[in-house]
Amino acid sequence: MRYGSLRAALAVGAALLAIAPASATDLEVTHWWTSGGEAAAVAELAKAFDATGNHWIDGAIAGSGGTARPIMISRITGGDPMGATQFNHGRQAEELVQAGLMRDLTDLANKEKWTEIIRPKSLLDSCTIDGKIYCAPVNIHSWQWLWLSNAAFEKAGVPVPKNWDEFVAAAPALEKAGIVPLAVGGQPWQATGAFDVLMVAIADKDVFMKVFGDKDEEVAAGPEMAKVFKAADDARRMSKGTNVQDWNQATNMVITGKAGGQIMGDWAQGEFQVAGQVAGKDYTCLPGLGVNEIISTGGDAFYFPRLKDEEKSKAQEVLASTLLNPTTQVAFNLKKGSLPVRGDVDLNAANDCMKKGLDILAKGNVIASTDQLLSQDSQKQKEDLFSEFFANPNLTPEEAQKRFAQIISSAD
Amino acid sequence: MRDEIARRPTKLWRNLNAKIASIPMVLTAVFVFAGGTAWTVLYSFTNSKLLPRLNFIGLTQYERLWETPRWHVAIENLLVYGSLSLVFQLVIGFLLAALLDQKIRFEDTFRTIFLYPFALSFIVTGLVWQWLLNPDYGVQSVVRSLGWESFSFDPLYNSEIVIYGILIAALWQGTGLVMCLMLAGLRGIDEDIWKAARVDGIPMWKTYLFIIIPMMRPVFITTLVIIASGIVRVYDLVVAQTSGGPGIASEVPAKYVYDYMFFAQNLGQGFAASTMMLLSVMIVVVPWAYLEFGRRRHG
Numbered sequence: 244m245r246y247g248s249l250r251a252a253l254a255v256g257a258a259l260l261a262i263a264p265a266s267a268t269d270l271e272v273t274h275w276w277t278s279g280g281e282a283a284a285v286a287e288l289a290k291a292f293d294a295t296g297n298h299w300i301d302g303a304i305a306g307s308g309g310t311a312r313p314i315m316i317s318r319i320t321g322g323d324p325m326g327a328t329q330f331n332h333g334r335q336a337e338e339l340v341q342a343g344l345m346r347d348l349t350d351l352a353n354k355e356k357w358t359e360i361i362r363p364k365s366l367l368d369s370c371t372i373d374g375k376i377y378c379a380p381v382n383i384h385s386w387q388w389l390w391l392s393n394a395a396f397e398k399a400g401v402p403v404p405k406n407w408d409e410f411v412a413a414a415p416a417l418e419k420a421g422i423v424p425l426a427v428g429g430q431p432w433q434a435t436g437a438f439d440v441l442m443v444a445i446a447d448k449d450v451f452m453k454v455f456g457d458k459d460e461e462v463a464a465g466p467e468m469a470k471v472f473k474a475a476d477d478a479r480r481m482s483k484g485t486n487v488q489d490w491n492q493a494t495n496m497v498i499t500g501k502a503g504g505q506i507m508g509d510w511a512q513g514e515f516q517v518a519g520q521v522a523g524k525d526y527t528c529l530p531g532l533g534v535n536e537i538i539s540t541g542g543d544a545f546y547f548p549r550l551k552d553e554e555k556s557k558a559q560e561v562l563a564s565t566l567l568n569p570t571t572q573v574a575f576n577l578k579k580g581s582l583p584v585r586g587d588v589d590l591n592a593a594n595d596c597m598k599k600g601l602d603i604l605a606k607g608n609v610i611a612s613t614d615q616l617l618s619q620d621s622q623k624q625k626e627d628l629f630s631e632f633f634a635n636p637n638l639t640p641e642e643a644q645k646r647f648a649q650i651i652s653s654a655d
Numbered sequence: 656m657r658d659e660i661a662r663r664p665t666k667l668w669r670n671l672n673a674k675i676a677s678i679p680m681v682l683t684a685v686f687v688f689a690g691g692t693a694w695t696v697l698y699s700f701t702n703s704k705l706l707p708r709l710n711f712i713g714l715t716q717y718e719r720l721w722e723t724p725r726w727h728v729a730i731e732n733l734l735v736y737g738s739l740s741l742v743f744q745l746v747i748g749f750l751l752a753a754l755l756d757q758k759i760r761f762e763d764t765f766r767t768i769f770l771y772p773f774a775l776s777f778i779v780t781g782l783v784w785q786w787l788l789n790p791d792y793g794v795q796s797v798v799r800s801l802g803w804e805s806f807s808f809d810p811l812y813n814s815e816i817v818i819y820g821i822l823i824a825a826l827w828q829g830t831g832l833v834m835c836l837m838l839a840g841l842r843g844i845d846e847d848i849w850k851a852a853r854v855d856g857i858p859m860w861k862t863y864l865f866i867i868i869p870m871m872r873p874v875f876i877t878t879l880v881i882i883a884s885g886i887v888r889v890y891d892l893v894v895a896q897t898s899g900g901p902g903i904a905s906e907v908p909a910k911y912v913y914d915y916m917f918f919a920q921n922l923g924q925g926f927a928a929s930t931m932m933l934l935s936v937m938i939v940v941v942p943w944a945y946l947e948f949g950r951r952r953h954g
Contacts, residue, residue, distance in 0.1 A: 313917030320706065338705035339922065429900045486791070486812060488898065507851070624918030627725045629904055634902025635814055646724070655720075 266557040270326030273318075275311035276579075278491040284579035288381075291571040293439025297558045300326075307490070309432060313375055319344050322546030323366035325341035326555055327562055332369040332544035333443035333615035334380050339546070346547040352376040352562050355567065362586045363540055363604070369615050370544060378544040379574075381561045385538030385600060386508040386612065387440050389529040390515070394500040395422050407474070408531030410504060412482045416537070417503045424481035429631055431626035435634040437506040438475050439579075439613055439626050443539075444532035445471045448610055454651055455616040465649035472640035473645075478506070479633050497526065512580030512596055521594075528596040530603060538603050539583035542581065602634020621654040664792070692933065699926035707849050707922055726775035726928065729906040732818045739885040744882050745875075750832025753863060754760035755834070756841045756887065766838070770831040777828065781895025782822035785811065790898075811897055821889075821896055821905060827884060828892075833878055839865070840874030878946070887936055908932050 270292070276285045282303075289299040302325055304311035312335065315328050319339055330336045337347050352358070352367075361367045361380060370378040375595055389410070396403045396413065399420040404410040414424040443451050446467045453459040454468070462468065485502070487493050494500035494514045505511065512528075520526055531537050545566055547559045565571055572583040577592055582600050589603065603609070613622065626648065632643045702712045720726050751769060755762055767809060787793040790809035797912065798806045810820030846868055852862040868875075890909035893899060899906045916925030 309918055313913075315921075316705065335920075343708050354941065403755075429898070431899075486789075486809075618704075619918070619920040620915075620924070623914065623921075626722075630900065631724070631902040631904075634900060634904065 258565075264630045267296050267298045267532065269298045269300050270555060270558045270562060271302050272327045272329075272562070273304060273311070273315050273325045275304050275306070275308050276329070277303050277305045278489075278514060279390045279517040280526075280578065280580060281510065283517065284513065284569055284575050286568065287574040287578055288571065291565050291568065292562055293573070295561050295565055297561060298461075307430060307432070309430070314589075319548050324550060326550070326559060327545045327547050329543050330378070330546055331541055331612075331614040332366065332380055333541065333612065334618055335614060336378070337372070337618075338545050339548075340372050340401040340542075340547035344548055345377050346539070346549045346556070346559065347375045347423040348377060348379065348560075348563055349375045351563055355564055357567070359565070360585045360587065362584070364546075365540055365609075365611055365615070366542065366584055366652050378546045379566050380542055380544040380584045381566050382542045382576055382579060383540050383584060383604070384508050384510060384542045384581045384612075385530075385540065386436050387443055387531045387538050388509055388511070389440075389506055389532045390497055390511055391504040391527040391529070392497045392500045392502065393525055393527060395420075395497075395503045398422065398500065399503070403531070404529075406529065407441075408534075410532075411474075411477050411481070413503070422500070423484045423496065423502040424504070425428075425478055426485050426487070426493040427478070427482040428485065428490050429488040429634075430490060431488055431630035433493070433507070434629040435622070437478060438471075438629050438632075440506050440532065441474045441478065441537060442468075442471045443537055443610065444534040445474045447535055448537055451610055455613055456611070458651050458654045460648050463651040464644065468644060468647070469640070475629075475632065475643075476640045478637065482633060493590045509580050509582075509596070509600060516578070516580065516594075522596045522631065525655040527610040528585055528599065530599055536603050537608045537610055538600060539612040540604075540609045541614045542584070618655055621650060624650045695926050696930050696933075699923060699930045701923050704924070705920040705922070712923075716923045717931075719924065720931065721926050725903050725906055726908075726911055728903050729908045729911050732905060732907055733886070733889075735818050736822055736825070736889065737883075739819075739822055740829070740886060741879075741882055743822075744830050744833045747879065748831050748878070749837050751830070751834040752837035752841055755838055766835065769834050772828045773831045775828065777891040778895045780828045781822050781892045784820070784827070785896045787893055788820050788823075812901060814901050817897060817901065817905040824896060825885075825889070825892060828884070830887060833882065834876050836874055836881075837871075840871040843849040843874075844870060883939070887932060 270293075272288075274285060276282060285303070289301060292299040304314055305491075308331065312330070315325070315330075315341065318324060319328075320342075322646070324344070336345065348370075355392050357367060357376065357379075358364075363383075364488045366380045366383065368374065370376050370380060377640060389407070391403055391410070393403055395417065399413070399416040399422060401413045401416045404413050410424075417424045427437060439451075442454075450462060450467050453462045485493060485496070487496065490507060490511070491514055493502070493505055494507060494511045495518075496520045497505045497511075498515060512522075515522070515526055522528060545563070547563065550556050550559070567585070569588045571586060572585055573588050573590065573592075577590075577597075580597065582597065582604060583590065590597070593601065613625075617625070625647075627645055628643065657850055698707050698709075699716055700713060701710050702715070703710070755765060759765070764917060775783075788809065788811045789826060790796065790812060791809075795806060795808045798808070801868050810816045810823075848866065848870075849862070857866075889907055890913065893905055893910055897905045899910055909932070912925045912929045912932070914925075915921050915928065919925075
């Protein structure tokens with residue numbers, strides 16, 4: 244039945260194409276997927292879209308979301324919109340939607356019953372503003388993973404840790420073997436992300452939701468958070484000597500055994516895959532740092548700027564339904580290392596780590612991502628704080644917590 | 656000039672072609688520069704987020720700005736970087752020019768070599784120096800491979816001295832231009848002055864210090880303006896070399912403006928920061944312009 248509705252959607256797409264002149268419509272799609280694993284994944288999307296008779300023009304912007312988003316936004320606000328663009332769904336494109344610059348996809352979504360097929364529900368909620376749907380989610384990415392290099396621990400002569408505490412305890416042995424225990428790249432979002440992960444693991448889901456969801460200043464300044472800052476202090480000590488900038492360079496340190504581990508989202512998995520490593524044998528993954536097995540359900544979504552060109556608008560619809568097509572979902576997510584947004588697809592080919600993630604997702608142990616909860620402004624302030632915290636050992640955990648509480652109190 | 660126009664309005668029609676030709680530039684100056692500046696200042700008092708909105712909130716953006724540790728770091732870095740790069744560029748540039756002015760052989764070759772870095776963009780300069788100063792690949796590893804095992808030189812990875820790492824790259828890039836300007840100034844000095852000084856038995860360094868440099872005043876002022884404007888807008892060099900790191904240790908005001916306008920989607924905060932930058936430039940430029948042009952009119 245579900246496949247039936249899909250076929251119907253494809254038929255509609257084909258019909259739209261039949262109405263349009265025979266020539267294929269070019270649609271420029273911008274995104275920031277440029278690392279090895281990501282590029283392989285995005286090629287799957289392009290292939291699927293080209294198969295509908297249209298043409299995917301790849302507008303990859305290197306340098307991760309921080310660099311790419313300003314370029315995308317200024318193109319949209321500046322009157323030179325692309326055909327479709329990636330954002331992390333949540334609040335990043337909120338104002339663009341409110342300003343009427345984004346296309347309303349509600350009709351298409353109703354026709355294809357997105358509300359029924361997309362899970363968890365929060366994904367589509369993040370695309371919904373005032374009851375209208377503005378984006379097509381393509382994957383679920385969770386931050387709460389600790390990736391460990393089995394080779395590094397073997398070299399240091401300690402067993403591969405099963406949770407965060409064991410990892411901290413193993414750090415001196417790693418250092419003695421000339422291995423950086425924890426790789427944290429220099430890009431500001433990496434330090435912030437690692438902190439948020441520690442927060443879910445060391446404190447718990449409630450604290451996370453109270454601080455970022457309700458912006459509760461007292462909890463942010465409280466004893467539970469003090470423990471998290473203490474753990475962040477450990478992480479800071481363990482990350483000394485990383486000396487790389489990009490997240491995939493840091494992941495590469497884990498792949499080559501130069502670093503013991505990395506706290507990074509499941510997109511790191513794509514890198515392990517490209518390097519030909521096998522989960523469980525060459526590397527180990529601990530969701531929720533092996534403490535609280537909870538994952539956040541942020542992710543990537545495609546937004547479609549309002550276009551004047553009618554043919555392109557039609558091609559946008561075709562692209563949106565292609566992105567949610569079960570076959571595309573599987574092909575894309577296997578390469579990307581993320582989880583599909585539909586629960587009804589077959590993921591037998593998934594590796595151990597992805598299966599762990601799917602399990603947690605099925606149990607419903609999920610939280611919203613900070614992209615969904617906080618504005619970009621608060622996110623940036625948080626990034627400034629944690630990139631300073633991780634680089635400057637003179638900034639005490641207590642002082643950092645005070646500043647953290649301030650950011651939360653002024654967050655919107 | 657303006658006084659004269661007021662007295663004799665007929666002069667308005669002199670050089671009419673030239674005046675008509677300059678209308679586009681005048682309009683650009685008024686609407687784009689002045690208008691854009693006024694618009695920015697106005698919106699810095701609003702709570703504009705991703706898109707500009709006229710919703711006034713008073714000085715809140717400025718209060719937040721001055722409470723932000725990152726802004727303090729940025730200002731401090733700008734002061735250190737600015738004063739040192741101003742002094743070193745002038746001194747080194749002048750010394751190089753004076754040395755080249757000694758009628759040495761292969762002057763053209765040297766001049767080309769010194770000016771060459773200026774042909775590179777700040778981004779390229781930044782990347783080149785990022786590699787040179789990288790402890791694993793650059794200077795440190797070369798010296799270590801020569802036998803000095805404990806040699807340590809990694810300014811870009813040390814919060815305390817990172818701004819000096821950026822300064823080195825800036826000097827490397829900018830000094831050549833200063834040298835060329837200075838050389839042009841030196842060449843503009845009449846040979847007879849040198850001869851007269853020599854006849855009077857004045858030592859060379861004294862001639863430079865008390866005769867030549869005062870005579871080169873216009874050249875120095877031009878150079879000063881060029882260097883100073885380069886300092887205030889330093890951005891790309893930092894982005895290419897450290898992207899503000901480690902942590903926030905090498906942040907500069909221009910980067911704060913960019914990050915908060917486009918990354919944090921908080922236009923109001925970015926406008927407030929850029930207004931502060933404008934204000935600091937005004938504090939330096941206005942008294943100077945007043946002295947410079949005010950005096951000339953009366954003199």
